[in-house]
Amino acid sequence: MSVLAPAGVLRGRAPALRLLRRYGVYLALGVLFLAAVLLDAGFLSAGNVRIQLFQVAPTLLVALGMALVIGTEGIDLSVGAVIALAAAVIPLYIGWGLPVALLVAVALGALGGLAGGAMVAFARVQPIVATLALMIGLRGLASLVNGASAKPVTDRALLTLGSDAFLGVPLTAWLAAACVALTAVLVHRTTFGRQLVAVGDNRRAARLAGLPVRRVLLTVYLLSGVLAALAGAVIVGHGAEADPANQGRNIELDAITAVVVGGTPLAGGSVRVLGTVAGALFMQLTAAVLTQHDVPASLTKIVEAVVICAAVYASQERGTR
Amino acid sequence: MAQAERPDGPAGAPAPTEPAAAESAVALAAAAPVLAARGIGKSFAGVHALRDVDLTLRPGRVHALVGENGAGKSTLIKVLTGVHRLDTGRIELAGREREFRTPLEAQRAGVSTVYQEVNLVPMMSVARNLHLGREPRRRGLLDLRRMHREAAALLLRYGVDTDVTRPLRELGLGAQQMVALARAVQVEARVVVMDEPTSSLEPREVDTLFSVVRDLTAHGTAVVYVSHRMDELYALCDDVTVLRDGRAVHTGELAPLARRDLVGLMLGRTLLAARERAARQVPDPGARPALRARGLSVRHRVHGVGFDLHRGEVLGLGGLLGSGRSETAKAVVGALGADAGTVEVDGRRLARRSPAAAVRAGVVLLPEDRKAEGIVPGLSVRENIVLAALPRLSRAGMVSRARQDAVVETFMARLRIKAASPDQKVADLSGGNQQKVLLARWLCLAPKVLLLDEPTRGIDVGARAEVRALIDELAADGLGVLLISSDPEELTAGADRVLVLKDGAPVDELTGDRVTPDDLLAALAHETRPGAGDEKTDDEKNGARR
Numbered sequence: 046m047s048v049l050a051p052a053g054v055l056r057g058r059a060p061a062l063r064l065l066r067r068y069g070v071y072l073a074l075g076v077l078f079l080a081a082v083l084l085d086a087g088f089l090s091a092g093n094v095r096i097q098l099f100q101v102a103p104t105l106l107v108a109l110g111m112a113l114v115i116g117t118e119g120i121d122l123s124v125g126a127v128i129a130l131a132a133a134v135i136p137l138y139i140g141w142g143l144p145v146a147l148l149v150a151v152a153l154g155a156l157g158g159l160a161g162g163a164m165v166a167f168a169r170v171q172p173i174v175a176t177l178a179l180m181i182g183l184r185g186l187a188s189l190v191n192g193a194s195a196k197p198v199t200d201r202a203l204l205t206l207g208s209d210a211f212l213g214v215p216l217t218a219w220l221a222a223a224c225v226a227l228t229a230v231l232v233h234r235t236t237f238g239r240q241l242v243a244v245g246d247n248r249r250a251a252r253l254a255g256l257p258v259r260r261v262l263l264t265v266y267l268l269s270g271v272l273a274a275l276a277g278a279v280i281v282g283h284g285a286e287a288d289p290a291n292q293g294r295n296i297e298l299d300a301i302t303a304v305v306v307g308g309t310p311l312a313g314g315s316v317r318v319l320g321t322v323a324g325a326l327f328m329q330l331t332a333a334v335l336t337q338h339d340v341p342a343s344l345t346k347i348v349e350a351v352v353i354c355a356a357v358y359a360s361q362e363r364g365t366r
Numbered sequence: 367m368a369q370a371e372r373p374d375g376p377a378g379a380p381a382p383t384e385p386a387a388a389e390s391a392v393a394l395a396a397a398a399p400v401l402a403a404r405g406i407g408k409s410f411a412g413v414h415a416l417r418d419v420d421l422t423l424r425p426g427r428v429h430a431l432v433g434e435n436g437a438g439k440s441t442l443i444k445v446l447t448g449v450h451r452l453d454t455g456r457i458e459l460a461g462r463e464r465e466f467r468t469p470l471e472a473q474r475a476g477v478s479t480v481y482q483e484v485n486l487v488p489m490m491s492v493a494r495n496l497h498l499g500r501e502p503r504r505r506g507l508l509d510l511r512r513m514h515r516e517a518a519a520l521l522l523r524y525g526v527d528t529d530v531t532r533p534l535r536e537l538g539l540g541a542q543q544m545v546a547l548a549r550a551v552q553v554e555a556r557v558v559v560m561d562e563p564t565s566s567l568e569p570r571e572v573d574t575l576f577s578v579v580r581d582l583t584a585h586g587t588a589v590v591y592v593s594h595r596m597d598e599l600y601a602l603c604d605d606v607t608v609l610r611d612g613r614a615v616h617t618g619e620l621a622p623l624a625r626r627d628l629v630g631l632m633l634g635r636t637l638l639a640a641r642e643r644a645a646r647q648v649p650d651p652g653a654r655p656a657l658r659a660r661g662l663s664v665r666h667r668v669h670g671v672g673f674d675l676h677r678g679e680v681l682g683l684g685g686l687l688g689s690g691r692s693e694t695a696k697a698v699v700g701a702l703g704a705d706a707g708t709v710e711v712d713g714r715r716l717a718r719r720s721p722a723a724a725v726r727a728g729v730v731l732l733p734e735d736r737k738a739e740g741i742v743p744g745l746s747v748r749e750n751i752v753l754a755a756l757p758r759l760s761r762a763g764m765v766s767r768a769r770q771d772a773v774v775e776t777f778m779a780r781l782r783i784k785a786a787s788p789d790q791k792v793a794d795l796s797g798g799n800q801q802k803v804l805l806a807r808w809l810c811l812a813p814k815v816l817l818l819d820e821p822t823r824g825i826d827v828g829a830r831a832e833v834r835a836l837i838d839e840l841a842a843d844g845l846g847v848l849l850i851s852s853d854p855e856e857l858t859a860g861a862d863r864v865l866v867l868k869d870g871a872p873v874d875e876l877t878g879d880r881v882t883p884d885d886l887l888a889a890l891a892h893e894t895r896p897g898a899g900d901e902k903t904d905d906e907k908n909g910a911r912r
Contacts, residue, residue, distance in 0.1 A: 235763045236756045243753055246744045253701055253739050254754045254807065255725030314744040 066359055070308055070323045077327060081334045088337075095215055099208075099283060101329040102217035103128075103276040105322060107296055108303040109228045110269030112321045115304050116232075117245040117265050118313030119172035123161055124273035124300060126183035127154045128293025131277025133191035136198060136287045143202035150274045157183055158270025159263060166262035176266075180297075187289040195288035198281055207282020217279045224272065229318040238316075241265060246314030302328055302349070306356040328352070400425045400460055400588045401446070401477070401557050407454035408441055415441040418455070419614045421607055423557055423588035428579060430599045430620055431592045433609035434632055434687050434852050439592055442609065443559055446590075447479045448472035460556070470499075476556035480547050480563050488535035493517035495534050496549050524548050525574040540571040547578060551587075558582060559590040562688075564598060576602060594687045595869070596625055596891065610634050625891035629686070633854055633887075653677075654713045656846035657729060657815045659698055662707035667693040669871040672707070675815060675846040680837060682861025682876075683850045684886055690870035691850045692734050695817045698848075699724035699731045711814065725754060728814035732804055732821055734850070736797065740804045743793035747785045748774045750792045751806045758811075777806035782832065798829025805836070815846040822856060834860060854883040854890075866890065 065072075081088045107124045114121045131150035138146040157179060164175035198204070209216050232238040243251045244261050252258050276296070281287045307324030309317045331352060335345040401423040408416040416438045423429050433439050444450040446457065448466030456463050459475055466472035469479070486495045493510075494501070496517045502509040517530040524544045526537075534542060543563060550558055560579075564572050579589055579602060591603055599606070599620065606623065608616040608631040616623075616631045655674035662671045668690040675681050685691045696702035698709055700719035709716045711727045724730070733739035742750055752759055752770050759769045774788050781802040785795055792803055801821065808816060818837065822830040837860055841847050851857040857864060864876040866889040874889040876882075 234765060236760045236765055237763060239749060239753075239756055239765060243742045243745060243749075246742045247738075249739045250733075250742050251753075253699070253721050253731060253733055255722040255730075256753070257722055314742075 067308065069359065070306060070320055070327060070356075074323045074327045074330070077330050077334070081330060084334070085337065088334075091213055095210060095213070097329055097333055098215050098218040100333075101325055102215065102221045103279045103283075104296060104299045104303060104329070105221045105325045106224055106272050106276040106279065107269075108300040108307075108321050108325050109224055109318070110272035111297070111300040112304045112307070112309050112316050112318065113228070113232070113241065113265045114172070114269050115301075115309055115311060116241055116313055116316035117262060118248070118311075119165060119262070119265070120176065120301065120311075121158075121161065121266060121269045122173065122176040122297050123157060123179035123183055124269060124276075125293040125296045126180040126187065127157050127270050127273035128277035128280060128296060129187040129289040130154070130157065130183050130190070131274045132281050132287040132292045133187040133289040135203070135278060135281050136191065136196045139198065139200045139203060143200060143206070146200075146203070147275075147278055150278055151271050154270040154272075154274025154277070155267050156270070158267040158273075161270070162263035162266030165266065166259040191287070191289055193290045195286045195290070197286050199285075203278070203282040204285055205282075207279060207285070217283065220275070220279065224275070225318060225322055232316045232318055237261065237264065242314060242316060244313075245316075299325075299328065302353055302356075306352060308356075308359075311357075324356075398425075398461070399423060399458075402458045403442075403446065403455065404458075405455035406442065406445055406452055406457075408445055408450060408452055414612050416445065416612045419609070419612070420617070421446075421614070422617075423590065424605075425556075425586040425588050426583045427604040428583060428589045428591050428602050430603035430606040431590055431609065432594065432599065432606060432628070432632055437609040437632070438612040439609055440561070441612075443479065443561055443590070443592065446472070446557075447477055447559060473555075476554065477559065478550035478555035478557070479559040479561065480543070480550045481561050486534055486542065486546055486549070489533050491531050492521070492528060492534050492537065492545055493530040495545060496520065496530075498549070520548050521545065524578060525571070540567045543567060544571065544574065547575065551578070551582060555587055557588045557590065559592075561592045562594075563591075564593060564595065572598070596628070596686075599628075600625070608632055626887045629887050629890045632686070633852060655710075656712060657698070657848075658710040658713075659694075660708050660710075662694060662697045662709075663705045664690075664693050664697050664702055664870075665705055667702075667870050668697055668704075669869075670707075671697075671865075671867065671870070671872055673865055673872075675848055677814075677844045677846050678841050679863075680841045680847040680849050680861045682857045682864035682881075683848060683867065684854075684857050684864045684876075684890065685867035686890055687852070688869075689867040691867055692819050693870070694867065695731055695819050695848065695850060696733075698817060699729055701731065725811065725813075728811075729817070730754075730808040730811065730813045730815070731817040732801075732808065732819060734819040734823065736800055736804065736824070741792050741800050743791070745792060746789045747778070747783065747792050747795065747803055748788035750803050751777060751788075751810065754807050755810050773810045774806075777810055781806050781809075781836070796826070796829075798825035798833075801825050801829065801833065805833070809840075813845065815848070816840060817848045817850075819850045820852065821849070822851070822853075854886045858883050858886055864889075 087093065110124065111121055130153055134149050134153060135146045138149045161176045161179045164170040164179070165172050206216055211219060232241070240251070240256050240261050243254070243256060244258050248258060277293060280292050284292070303325035304321050305311065305324070306327055307317050307320030307322070309315060309320060328349065331349060332345055335348060336342070399422045401421075403419065403421040406416055406419040406421070407414070419438070419442060421442065431439050431442065441450065445452045448469045448471050451467065457465065459477070464475060466475065466477070487498065490498070493514045497513050502512045502516070514530050521528065521530065521544070524547065526541050526544045528537060528541065534545060537545065547563065563575055567575060579591070582589055591599070593599055603620045606616070606618065606620040606628070607614050608628065610632065611634070653676060656677045657675040660672040663669055671690065671694045673681060683691050683694060693702055697704040697707065699721050700716070700723060701721050704719065709719070711729055714727075716723055716727055721731070737743070742753065745753070748770060751774050755773065756765060759766055759773065771788075777783070778785070778788065783802045783806065784799050792800060795803065821833050821837070825833070834856065837847055837849065849857065849861050851860070858881050861881065864881055864886060865872055866874040866876065866886070868890070876885050876889060
């Protein structure tokens with residue numbers, strides 16, 4: 046009884062505050078964008094916009110999978126290692142053509158995700174521990190496959206994917222946008238998406254309602270692995286080199302940040318796809334604006350930390366149940 | 367005994383003296399209450415958990431505290447032991463008014479608690495747990511040797527012979543409970559509160575516990591004993607206070623109180639004439655039952671429960687708290703891992719045991735704990751209703767809004783669910799409407815068997831009547847309904863037969879003219895306590911079938 050009391054109190058909050066919480070990230074993104082343009086009109090130049098999109102695309106891809114996982118009250122720390130694994134295998138198979146290399150990378154990402162999902166769904170290992178173990182293991186596997194040194198990539202198709210643009214927008218951004226649309230449909234319009242949210246909100250109720258809880262968990266981690274592998278291909282193509290030792294490092298943290306800033310509660314039960322996009326863009330723009338105005342990197346990091354704290358604080362209040 | 371004698375000093379406090387000092391207290395305080403609580407009131411968010419409750423504990427006596435779920439037992443204990451602050455009333459300890467702001471304060475004043483769940487530190491050693499917060503020290507450092515020596519000696523008296531340097535969690539649950547008990551008693555308590563201490567104990571350990579309690583009372587300690595096991599209460603307790611809906615409805619000596627009267631007090635039996643029940647067709651006993659359960663067993667909870675449930679029949683499942691009612695229902699749908707037993711639906715055995723498989727076979731459970739296991743609070747009324755039916759309302763995995771709306775509209779109207787719109791969050795609805803949403807979730811699947819665990823708990827009177835009428839209606843439509851309720855009126859009025867469980871095993875089955883509240887109370891007060899012996903439970907199971 047006492048546990049339930051606070052929820053009733055919170056529910057009576059002013060709707061304006063609710064709206065701010067819900068749409069605050071878009072407002073913040075708009076304000077930041079305006080500020081960036083006002084400070085420096087060059088911010089709107091085609092070149093700069095393209096650079097920002099190139100940089101945000103892989104993070105966004107990873108963040109989409111992360112949002113799904115977080116929606117089930119989980120977390121996936123292994124995504125950076127999946128990228129490293131993709132970077133390790135792509136040079137080995139790129140000789141067969143981009144589709145084959147992509148397929149291998151994505152299949153390995155799916156397998157990695159399945160392994161993490163199985164630990165969570167069947168062995169009931171805590172997600173943070175399961176994917177931490179997976180992260181370490183996959184990093185090891187990546188360096189086992191392709192050593193520690195970076196390898197140049199010359200495949201024309203992969204370089205095109207990584208660096209070309211269509212209608213002035215990078216192909217990688219189109220890819221990310223397509224994945225955003227697919228994820229949004231998945232979450233809001235499919236049986237699986239609705240089951241995912243229910244599992245994250247009240248797992249016991251979902252189980253008693255006969256939902257395939259384990260299958261949902263497995264699938265969510267699998268998707269996260271697949272999206273991370275795609276991000277790996279994008280990173281390798283854009284950098285024109287495969288560097289398993291460095292590529293994808295800390296990207297799991299950027300992805301979690303984007304998801305959290307985007308308003309998806311860590312307690313699960315809600316996946317905000319567009320919010321995640323806004324969160325990823327917001328973090329990207331924050332760093333870009335500060336860097337372009339010669340704010341030292343150390344200070345930029347501190348500003349990012351403040352943003353994360355604010356976002357987590359807001360999402361905590363929202364998530365109180 | 368003066369306040370200052372409590373061994374609470376952090377530095378160099380003498381080894382906790384054994385209850386020798388308390389010897390004199392027996393003679394001294396034959397009648398004076400050691401603890402007197404008067405007019406205790408406590409509410410959470412406007413809901414009264416306790417109202418004007420009195421409790422008087424006398425030295426050397428065991429005081430039973432009984433009541434069904436939500437009666438206020440736990441709240442009262444928590445108020446007494448400083449976990450909750452009281453809203454109204456006063457607590458006197460040895461004649462002095464006291465207010466405990468924290469459990470530690472209560473403990474230092476001599477009020478110790480052994481909780482139902484062991485609340486020690488599982489990773490720490492047994493000895494450390496025993497001395498937690500008052501470790502013996504020497505020159506500012508922990509005196510480990512003394513700690514281990516004392517701990518081992520102490521535990522031996524509780525029948526626990528173990529290496530006290532092992533982490534606590536390596537001990538069995540019963541042994542852990544003993545450590546918790548030893549710890550509570552070691553604080554030289556004047557009052558020891560035991561909240562269902564035997565729930566995880568083996569029979570042998572229960573005996574040890576009883577002798578510890580008797581030892582305590584012999585030394586003048588007052589014991590509050592919370593349990594719903596009748597045999598234990600009558601074996602151990604001198605006095606009893608019965609709580610119901612946050613009020614003390616009875617207090618006095620236990621021995622003169624007949625068991626069935628005690629049960630009646632707990633359940634709030636009011637002497638009403640048995641309600642007229644809609645005449646229902648008696649199912650053909652030869653017909654294949656909609657649901658057949660045989661020999662269901664869940665470790666420590668359910669022992670060999672079996673029953674047949676026919677179409678159009680409402681089978682009641684009666685029993686006191688902890689009798690295994692809910693566990694039986696959960697074992698049927700596979701939500702609780704059963705050690706043994708089979709479930710057949712329409713003569714076909716369920717091979718895979720999981721809620722999903724049960725739902726597919728048409729057996730669904732409305733859980734007792736609506737908030738924790740029923741609703742998905744963040745989702746809308748619509749989404750909660752269609753949750754289980756999603757695959758059926760989708761095409762190629764894409765949900766069809768039109769089909770959803772049709773179902774949601776139908777059932778919101780049929781069950782008269784009051785919500786601003788189907789898009790309202792289900793958490794914002796009243797308890798009664800939430801319950802109807804959950805019923806709608808199941809009914810839209812057109813199930814064969816409905817298991818209802820306390821379907822009217824926590825909902826208002828109007829909704830309660832509607833739910834009861836709905837149960838009759840569903841049975842008339844040919845559903846098999848298993849009804850669990852702790853309200854004897856509701857159970858006997860709603861059910862055609864009642865299977866009575868006690869300590870996880872069937873003890874009686876009420877049929878025909880015996881489906882009355884009186885007979886139910888008599889059955890609930892059943893004297894014998896079936897052991898874990900399988901033969902016996904088998905016999906009883908067979909007896910209960912027909």
